Amino acid sequence: MLHSPGYEATTGRLAALGERPEVIAIRHLWAGYNHEPVLEEINLSVRELDFIGLIGPNGSGKTTLFKVLLGLLPPMRGEVRIMGKSVRQGRRYVGYVPQMVEFDQEFPISVWDVVMLGRLEQRRLLQPFTSKDARIVEAALRSVDMLHWRDRSISDLSGGQRKRVYIARALATEPRILLLDEPLAGIDPQMGSHIYELLQHLNRTITILMISHDIGAIASCVKTIGCLNRRLYYHGEKQITPEMLELAYKCPVDLIAHGIPHRVFPAHPMEHSPSPYPPASKPDENGCHD
């Protein structure tokens, strides 16, 4: 992997990133449910304008990690700081895009009102929303190209459109950090590339941390990538080493490399049988210009 063309460039950029301030600090974190740890000894330092993708199989603790970062689950051990503050204080800087919102399909709420809820943090009890909130909501909806859907009911939207609305809601909180849980789950490739273009654009000003079980989806856009499966394997690099994947997935890695639009492995001879994975979308469709 040392001979891979983009490697020096990546490390050079990472050296520059290393000087940026730390926005999320996770130290010796253990977390889980009913005294059963799902996450063990997690250490992660997210710096400003990072774009980190964490992959891991289902049940690897990805969502648990997000719950801890959002203050929804207290750690069993260890410490988490966001913008140098405790999670409860620091989560105001975090915009969260859930994998999906479990709501009544008939829930009577418009796209506009969903995104307006992103302003709740700024408008406490008994304070009404203001025209400033409306401007921010409008800008957020425009940035995800959903402004013309503002008066539609959320139940009228497709999965991809709903995802964009949730991204807009997260943006309406004016976040410094964006957490995305499976941003492409249940979304067709075209919409997926649109969302990734948007995320790369947002990454100019916002730090992004993203989790997914789908390595192909995540690898093509992020700056750095890590593997999570109870433990975190992350070295601040773009490429996943076979060792990391083997530790995380505990499966033969050479099956995974083929058919992925953006190669995350060093090139190696194609002597194995064809990949069991369906061919992913072409790189240019993926909307990533890395």
Next chain:
Amino acid sequence: MIEALQFDFMRNALMAGVLVSIACGVIGTFVVINRIVFISGGIAHAAYGGIGLGYFFRFSPTLGAIVFSAAAALGMGWVERRTRERADTIIGVMWAIGMAIGIILIDLTGGYKADLMSYLFGSILAVSSNDLLVMLILDIVIILLATLFYKELLAISFDETFATVANVPVDAIYLTLMGMIALTVVMMMRVVGLIMVIALLTMPAAIAGQFVKSMKKMMIVASVLGMLFTSLGLWLSYTLNLTSGATIILVSGVGYLLAVAVRPLLKRLPTTHLTST
């Protein structure tokens, strides 16, 4: 109906129907979209314990019902939020115990229990001007709370996780909602009786929810539908000499079934431009 209006009790009954429908529309909307119909039924039935308590210790059964339903509302709300599993079992248990306490206490109370049945099946024709005043005040309180905490109530109903992360005091808002349900339930007991409270609480809101796309509109439409159903039910019960509470519920039920039947026809219309983008 016109000649019926010369009677005070009939005017009061109509007025009570209107006032109760307002609370029903607002609170019923929250009950339906939060899917807490079962809890609402539990609150209504547990209130019977308070009625028994009132009879036994010789104070106002309505006051007892308020205390018991408020306690049940807070207890059930707390269980719903804090217990990971089988919250519905615990709520069912509280529902039954409340009811049983009421029955036993009434057994133990000697003497003639004149208006006992009115709590079970409603007595809209016996509503006094004082009752109307209490209903008006409760309406004002409910509308005030729903207006003041509208965005928080919407937030916890739609996406509780997001509301928590936005540092909304989710538990406090939720328990406030529970308290509002308790007040509404006691108020409705006069009209349809505690056994049929959940029907009148949910049906107008459920109908409204099929046709409107915002929580506020759902409340308004549900309130208007409630007024329609109670007035029509009252008129039918007067002309056909039937029990008013049950007639009101049946009218609402017919309205609900009609709405369910009509809806697929309406749904075909606006779907044409859905596939764009």
